[in-house]
Amino acid sequence: MRKSNFPRDYGSPERKIEAKILKEENVEKLRRLLEKQLTEIKKRIPELEDFIDNSCRIEPGIFSKIYSKEVIEKDIKDTEDKEIKFYFESFLRTNKPFVISINTLRGFLNDESIRKIDKAVISRFIEELRKMGEGAKEIREKLLEKAREEKLKTKGEQLEMFKTLMFNEFLGSDYCSLRTSSYDDIKNGIDNIILDLKTGEIICAIDETGDVGELELSEKRNNIRHKNYSGKGGELKYGIIIKEREISLGKIFQIPILYLPLSIKDLNQGIERLISCFKKLDKPSSDSVLKTIFDYWTSEIKGQMETIQIYLEPENPLRKRIDNFKKAFQG
Numbered sequence: 001m002r003k004s005n006f007p008r009d010y011g012s013p014e015r016k017i018e019a020k021i022l023k024e025e026n027v028e029k030l031r032r033l034l035e036k037q038l039t040e041i042k043k044r045i046p047e048l049e050d051f052i053d054n055s056c057r058i059e060p061g062i063f064s065k066i067y068s069k070e071v072i073e074k075d076i077k078d079t080e081d082k083e084i085k086f087y088f089e090s091f092l093r094t095n096k097p098f099v100i101s102i103n104t105l106r107g108f109l110n111d112e113s114i115r116k117i118d119k120a121v122i123s124r125f126i127e128e129l130r131k132m133g134e135g136a137k138e139i140r141e142k143l144l145e146k147a148r149e150e151k152l153k154t155k156g157e158q159l160e161m162f163k164t165l166m167f168n169e170f171l172g173s174d175y176c177s178l179r180t181s182s183y184d185d186i187k188n189g190i191d192n193i194i195l196d197l198k199t200g201e202i203i204c205a206i207d208e209t210g211d212v213g214e215l216e217l218s219e220k221r222n223n224i225r226h227k228n229y230s231g232k233g234g235e236l237k238y239g240i241i242i243k244e245r246e247i248s249l250g251k252i253f254q255i256p257i258l259y260l261p262l263s264i265k266d267l268n269q270g271i272e273r274l275i276s277c278f279k280k281l282d283k284p285s286s287d288s289v290l291k292t293i294f295d296y297w298t299s300e301i302k303g304q305m306e307t308i309q310i311y312l313e314p315e316n317p318l319r320k321r322i323d324n325f326k327k328a329f330q331g
Protein backbone atom coordinates (compact mmCIF):
# COMPACT_ATOMS: atom_id res chain seq x y z
CA MET A 1 0.00 0.00 0.00
CA ARG A 2 1.34 3.43 -0.93
CA LYS A 3 2.15 5.56 2.11
CA SER A 4 0.44 8.95 2.29
CA ASN A 5 2.73 11.99 2.55
CA PHE A 6 0.11 14.11 4.29
CA PRO A 7 0.98 15.08 7.91
CA ARG A 8 -1.04 13.30 10.62
CA ASP A 9 0.34 14.81 13.82
CA TYR A 10 -2.61 15.86 15.92
CA GLY A 11 -0.53 16.95 18.94
CA SER A 12 -1.87 16.62 22.48
CA PRO A 13 -4.65 14.20 23.58
CA GLU A 14 -6.97 17.21 23.83
CA ARG A 15 -6.24 18.11 20.20
CA LYS A 16 -6.85 14.48 19.17
CA ILE A 17 -10.35 14.63 20.68
CA GLU A 18 -11.00 18.05 19.16
CA ALA A 19 -9.85 16.76 15.76
CA LYS A 20 -12.71 14.27 15.70
CA ILE A 21 -15.39 16.95 16.04
CA LEU A 22 -16.84 18.68 12.99
CA LYS A 23 -17.45 22.38 13.32
CA GLU A 24 -21.14 22.86 12.59
CA GLU A 25 -20.76 26.62 12.25
CA ASN A 26 -18.86 25.96 9.00
CA VAL A 27 -21.94 24.50 7.29
CA GLU A 28 -23.68 27.76 6.44
CA LYS A 29 -20.38 29.38 5.46
CA LEU A 30 -19.66 26.50 3.06
CA ARG A 31 -23.10 26.85 1.51
CA ARG A 32 -22.53 30.57 0.94
CA LEU A 33 -19.13 29.91 -0.62
CA LEU A 34 -20.65 27.36 -2.99
CA GLU A 35 -23.34 29.85 -4.05
CA LYS A 36 -20.68 32.48 -4.63
CA GLN A 37 -18.52 30.09 -6.63
CA LEU A 38 -21.57 28.94 -8.58
CA THR A 39 -22.21 32.53 -9.69
CA GLU A 40 -18.66 32.64 -11.08
CA ILE A 41 -19.07 29.25 -12.80
CA LYS A 42 -22.28 30.40 -14.50
CA LYS A 43 -20.54 33.56 -15.72
CA ARG A 44 -17.79 31.39 -17.18
CA ILE A 45 -20.15 28.68 -18.47
CA PRO A 46 -23.57 30.36 -18.98
CA GLU A 47 -24.90 27.14 -20.56
CA LEU A 48 -25.07 25.61 -17.06
CA GLU A 49 -27.58 28.21 -15.81
CA ASP A 50 -30.62 25.91 -15.67
CA PHE A 51 -28.82 22.63 -15.10
CA ILE A 52 -27.48 22.93 -11.54
CA ASP A 53 -29.05 24.04 -8.27
CA ASN A 54 -27.70 26.42 -5.61
CA SER A 55 -25.61 23.68 -4.02
CA CYS A 56 -23.87 22.98 -7.37
CA ARG A 57 -25.81 19.73 -7.88
CA ILE A 58 -27.06 18.51 -11.24
CA GLU A 59 -30.87 18.85 -11.41
CA PRO A 60 -32.76 15.68 -12.52
CA GLY A 61 -35.78 17.80 -13.48
CA ILE A 62 -34.03 19.16 -16.56
CA PHE A 63 -33.73 15.67 -18.07
CA SER A 64 -37.37 15.67 -19.20
CA LYS A 65 -36.35 15.19 -22.84
CA ILE A 66 -34.30 12.13 -21.91
CA TYR A 67 -36.55 10.41 -19.35
CA SER A 68 -40.30 10.43 -18.83
CA LYS A 69 -41.85 12.51 -16.07
CA GLU A 70 -42.80 9.28 -14.27
CA VAL A 71 -39.22 7.97 -14.30
CA ILE A 72 -37.77 11.24 -12.97
CA GLU A 73 -40.44 11.51 -10.26
CA LYS A 74 -39.80 7.91 -9.19
CA ASP A 75 -36.05 8.53 -8.98
CA ILE A 76 -36.62 11.65 -6.88
CA LYS A 77 -39.03 9.78 -4.57
CA ASP A 78 -36.64 6.83 -4.22
CA THR A 79 -33.83 9.23 -3.33
CA GLU A 80 -35.99 11.02 -0.76
CA ASP A 81 -36.92 7.66 0.81
CA LYS A 82 -33.24 6.83 1.20
CA GLU A 83 -32.51 10.24 2.70
CA ILE A 84 -35.22 9.66 5.31
CA LYS A 85 -33.94 6.10 5.90
CA PHE A 86 -30.37 7.33 6.43
CA TYR A 87 -31.72 9.96 8.82
CA PHE A 88 -33.46 7.38 10.98
CA GLU A 89 -30.49 5.01 10.83
CA SER A 90 -28.21 7.79 12.09
CA PHE A 91 -30.08 7.54 15.39
CA LEU A 92 -29.32 3.84 15.58
CA ARG A 93 -25.60 4.61 15.19
CA THR A 94 -25.45 7.49 17.67
CA ASN A 95 -28.23 6.65 20.16
CA LYS A 96 -29.71 10.13 19.71
CA PRO A 97 -33.35 10.57 20.73
CA PHE A 98 -35.85 10.73 17.89
CA VAL A 99 -36.85 14.28 17.06
CA ILE A 100 -40.29 13.24 15.82
CA SER A 101 -42.77 12.10 18.42
CA ILE A 102 -43.44 8.43 19.01
CA ASN A 103 -47.10 9.22 18.36
CA THR A 104 -46.17 9.99 14.77
CA LEU A 105 -44.72 6.52 14.39
CA ARG A 106 -47.69 4.99 16.20
CA GLY A 107 -49.93 6.08 13.35
CA PHE A 108 -48.04 3.76 11.03
CA LEU A 109 -46.72 1.02 13.28
CA ASN A 110 -48.27 -1.02 16.07
CA ASP A 111 -47.33 -0.61 19.74
CA GLU A 112 -45.35 -3.83 19.76
CA SER A 113 -43.04 -2.85 16.91
CA ILE A 114 -42.20 0.63 18.19
CA ARG A 115 -40.76 -0.75 21.41
CA LYS A 116 -37.65 -1.44 19.40
CA ILE A 117 -36.78 0.82 16.47
CA ASP A 118 -34.55 -1.09 14.07
CA LYS A 119 -33.80 -1.08 10.35
CA ALA A 120 -36.75 -3.32 9.52
CA VAL A 121 -39.16 -1.01 11.35
CA ILE A 122 -37.67 2.03 9.62
CA SER A 123 -38.13 0.37 6.21
CA ARG A 124 -41.79 -0.40 7.01
CA PHE A 125 -42.39 3.15 8.16
CA ILE A 126 -40.97 4.57 4.91
CA GLU A 127 -42.99 2.06 2.89
CA GLU A 128 -46.19 3.20 4.61
CA LEU A 129 -45.31 6.85 3.96
CA ARG A 130 -44.89 6.03 0.27
CA LYS A 131 -48.22 4.19 0.10
CA MET A 132 -50.07 7.11 1.71
CA GLY A 133 -48.91 9.47 -1.03
CA GLU A 134 -50.36 12.97 -0.62
CA GLY A 135 -51.84 11.96 2.74
CA ALA A 136 -48.33 11.81 4.20
CA LYS A 137 -47.02 14.88 2.36
CA GLU A 138 -46.64 17.10 5.45
CA ILE A 139 -44.76 14.60 7.60
CA ARG A 140 -42.64 13.57 4.60
CA GLU A 141 -41.60 17.18 4.00
CA LYS A 142 -40.75 17.64 7.70
CA LEU A 143 -38.68 14.47 7.74
CA LEU A 144 -36.82 15.48 4.57
CA GLU A 145 -36.09 18.91 6.02
CA LYS A 146 -34.71 17.30 9.20
CA ALA A 147 -32.79 14.68 7.20
CA ARG A 148 -31.10 17.33 5.05
CA GLU A 149 -30.30 19.52 8.05
CA GLU A 150 -28.59 16.56 9.73
CA LYS A 151 -26.81 15.53 6.54
CA LEU A 152 -25.25 18.98 6.22
CA LYS A 153 -23.58 18.40 9.60
CA THR A 154 -21.88 15.18 8.47
CA LYS A 155 -18.26 14.87 7.41
CA GLY A 156 -19.31 13.35 4.09
CA GLU A 157 -21.48 16.32 3.07
CA GLN A 158 -18.96 18.94 4.20
CA LEU A 159 -16.13 17.08 2.47
CA GLU A 160 -18.20 16.94 -0.72
CA MET A 161 -18.78 20.72 -0.67
CA PHE A 162 -15.14 21.37 0.22
CA LYS A 163 -13.89 19.18 -2.65
CA THR A 164 -16.14 20.98 -5.14
CA LEU A 165 -14.79 24.36 -4.05
CA MET A 166 -11.18 23.18 -4.01
CA PHE A 167 -11.18 21.56 -7.45
CA ASN A 168 -12.80 24.61 -9.04
CA GLU A 169 -10.19 26.87 -7.43
CA PHE A 170 -7.11 24.74 -8.15
CA LEU A 171 -7.71 23.04 -11.52
CA GLY A 172 -8.05 26.19 -13.60
CA SER A 173 -10.44 27.45 -16.24
CA ASP A 174 -10.21 24.39 -18.51
CA TYR A 175 -11.99 22.25 -15.90
CA CYS A 176 -15.19 22.42 -13.88
CA SER A 177 -16.17 20.39 -10.82
CA LEU A 178 -19.87 19.74 -10.21
CA ARG A 179 -21.78 17.72 -7.64
CA THR A 180 -23.83 14.88 -9.06
CA SER A 181 -27.59 14.61 -8.64
CA SER A 182 -28.70 13.25 -5.27
CA TYR A 183 -29.90 10.16 -7.17
CA ASP A 184 -26.44 9.39 -8.57
CA ASP A 185 -24.82 10.31 -5.27
CA ILE A 186 -26.88 7.70 -3.40
CA LYS A 187 -27.61 5.11 -6.10
CA ASN A 188 -24.30 5.10 -7.99
CA GLY A 189 -21.97 6.27 -5.22
CA ILE A 190 -20.55 9.22 -7.12
CA ASP A 191 -20.41 12.61 -5.40
CA ASN A 192 -18.45 14.84 -7.75
CA ILE A 193 -17.54 14.89 -11.42
CA ILE A 194 -14.82 16.84 -13.17
CA LEU A 195 -15.54 18.12 -16.68
CA ASP A 196 -12.85 18.87 -19.23
CA LEU A 197 -14.25 21.99 -20.90
CA LYS A 198 -11.96 21.63 -23.93
CA THR A 199 -13.15 18.14 -24.87
CA GLY A 200 -16.54 18.38 -23.16
CA GLU A 201 -16.03 15.00 -21.49
CA ILE A 202 -16.41 13.88 -17.90
CA ILE A 203 -12.89 12.75 -17.14
CA CYS A 204 -13.35 11.41 -13.63
CA ALA A 205 -15.77 10.88 -10.77
CA ILE A 206 -14.99 11.35 -7.08
CA ASP A 207 -16.44 9.22 -4.30
CA GLU A 208 -16.01 10.67 -0.83
CA THR A 209 -14.95 8.39 2.00
CA GLY A 210 -16.39 10.47 4.82
CA ASP A 211 -18.91 8.86 7.16
CA VAL A 212 -17.83 5.23 7.24
CA GLY A 213 -15.89 3.03 9.65
CA GLU A 214 -12.60 1.30 8.83
CA LEU A 215 -14.27 -1.94 7.67
CA GLU A 216 -16.78 -0.11 5.47
CA LEU A 217 -14.00 2.11 4.12
CA SER A 218 -11.95 -0.94 3.16
CA GLU A 219 -14.96 -2.53 1.45
CA LYS A 220 -15.75 0.72 -0.34
CA ARG A 221 -12.20 1.04 -1.67
CA ASN A 222 -12.14 -2.59 -2.80
CA ASN A 223 -15.44 -2.08 -4.63
CA ILE A 224 -14.08 1.03 -6.38
CA ARG A 225 -10.89 -0.79 -7.33
CA HIS A 226 -12.86 -3.71 -8.77
CA LYS A 227 -14.96 -1.35 -10.92
CA ASN A 228 -11.89 0.51 -12.18
CA TYR A 229 -9.62 -2.48 -12.77
CA SER A 230 -12.36 -4.35 -14.66
CA GLY A 231 -12.82 -1.36 -16.96
CA LYS A 232 -16.42 -0.89 -15.89
CA GLY A 233 -15.81 2.19 -13.77
CA GLY A 234 -18.68 4.32 -12.54
CA GLU A 235 -21.85 5.43 -14.27
CA LEU A 236 -24.23 8.36 -14.10
CA LYS A 237 -27.90 8.33 -14.99
CA TYR A 238 -28.07 12.11 -14.84
CA GLY A 239 -24.90 12.95 -16.71
CA ILE A 240 -23.82 16.18 -18.38
CA ILE A 241 -21.36 16.74 -21.24
CA ILE A 242 -20.46 20.24 -22.42
CA LYS A 243 -19.05 20.40 -25.94
CA GLU A 244 -18.62 23.47 -28.11
CA ARG A 245 -20.84 25.47 -25.74
CA GLU A 246 -23.66 22.94 -26.06
CA ILE A 247 -24.87 20.64 -23.30
CA SER A 248 -25.73 16.99 -23.87
CA LEU A 249 -27.65 15.04 -21.26
CA GLY A 250 -28.01 11.34 -20.54
CA LYS A 251 -26.38 8.21 -19.14
CA ILE A 252 -22.59 8.14 -19.05
CA PHE A 253 -20.60 4.94 -18.54
CA GLN A 254 -17.01 3.89 -17.81
CA ILE A 255 -16.00 6.86 -15.70
CA PRO A 256 -12.87 6.35 -13.58
CA ILE A 257 -13.77 6.61 -9.87
CA LEU A 258 -11.26 8.13 -7.46
CA TYR A 259 -11.55 8.25 -3.68
CA LEU A 260 -10.04 11.11 -1.70
CA PRO A 261 -9.74 10.74 2.09
CA LEU A 262 -9.28 13.62 4.52
CA SER A 263 -9.32 13.62 8.31
CA ILE A 264 -11.84 15.73 10.24
CA LYS A 265 -9.03 17.86 11.63
CA ASP A 266 -7.65 18.57 8.15
CA LEU A 267 -11.16 19.19 6.81
CA ASN A 268 -11.97 21.70 9.57
CA GLN A 269 -8.68 23.51 9.03
CA GLY A 270 -9.09 23.48 5.26
CA ILE A 271 -12.63 24.88 5.44
CA GLU A 272 -11.51 27.68 7.78
CA ARG A 273 -8.62 28.62 5.51
CA LEU A 274 -10.84 28.53 2.42
CA ILE A 275 -13.40 30.78 4.12
CA SER A 276 -10.59 33.17 5.07
CA CYS A 277 -9.27 33.28 1.49
CA PHE A 278 -12.69 34.11 0.05
CA LYS A 279 -13.21 36.76 2.72
CA LYS A 280 -9.85 38.43 2.03
CA LEU A 281 -10.16 37.91 -1.75
CA ASP A 282 -6.93 35.87 -1.65
CA LYS A 283 -6.26 33.02 -4.08
CA PRO A 284 -6.70 29.67 -2.28
CA SER A 285 -3.75 28.32 -4.30
CA SER A 286 -1.48 30.77 -2.41
CA ASP A 287 -2.53 29.40 1.00
CA SER A 288 0.03 26.90 2.36
CA VAL A 289 -2.53 24.69 4.17
CA LEU A 290 -4.88 24.47 1.19
CA LYS A 291 -1.96 23.82 -1.14
CA THR A 292 -0.79 20.99 1.14
CA ILE A 293 -4.26 19.42 1.05
CA PHE A 294 -4.47 19.74 -2.73
CA ASP A 295 -0.93 18.37 -3.16
CA TYR A 296 -1.92 15.40 -0.97
CA TRP A 297 -5.01 14.78 -3.13
CA THR A 298 -2.88 15.17 -6.27
CA SER A 299 -0.51 12.50 -4.97
CA GLU A 300 -3.47 10.19 -4.20
CA ILE A 301 -5.02 10.81 -7.63
CA LYS A 302 -1.78 10.19 -9.52
CA GLY A 303 -1.17 6.97 -7.62
CA GLN A 304 -4.70 5.68 -8.24
CA MET A 305 -4.57 6.64 -11.94
CA GLU A 306 -1.23 4.92 -12.49
CA THR A 307 -2.54 1.72 -10.90
CA ILE A 308 -5.72 1.75 -13.03
CA GLN A 309 -3.61 2.17 -16.19
CA ILE A 310 -1.72 -1.03 -15.39
CA TYR A 311 -4.93 -3.07 -15.55
CA LEU A 312 -6.46 -1.62 -18.73
CA GLU A 313 -5.67 -1.71 -22.44
CA PRO A 314 -4.90 1.67 -24.09
CA GLU A 315 -8.13 1.53 -26.14
CA ASN A 316 -10.39 1.04 -23.12
CA PRO A 317 -12.70 4.13 -22.79
CA LEU A 318 -12.02 4.32 -19.05
CA ARG A 319 -8.26 4.25 -19.68
CA LYS A 320 -8.66 7.06 -22.23
CA ARG A 321 -10.45 9.21 -19.66
CA ILE A 322 -7.57 8.58 -17.25
CA ASP A 323 -5.03 9.60 -19.91
CA ASN A 324 -6.92 12.85 -20.47
CA PHE A 325 -7.30 13.52 -16.76
CA LYS A 326 -3.54 13.18 -16.14
CA LYS A 327 -3.07 16.41 -18.08
CA ALA A 328 -4.83 18.30 -15.27
CA PHE A 329 -2.23 17.06 -12.78
CA GLN A 330 0.96 17.37 -14.78
CA GLY A 331 3.92 18.61 -12.89
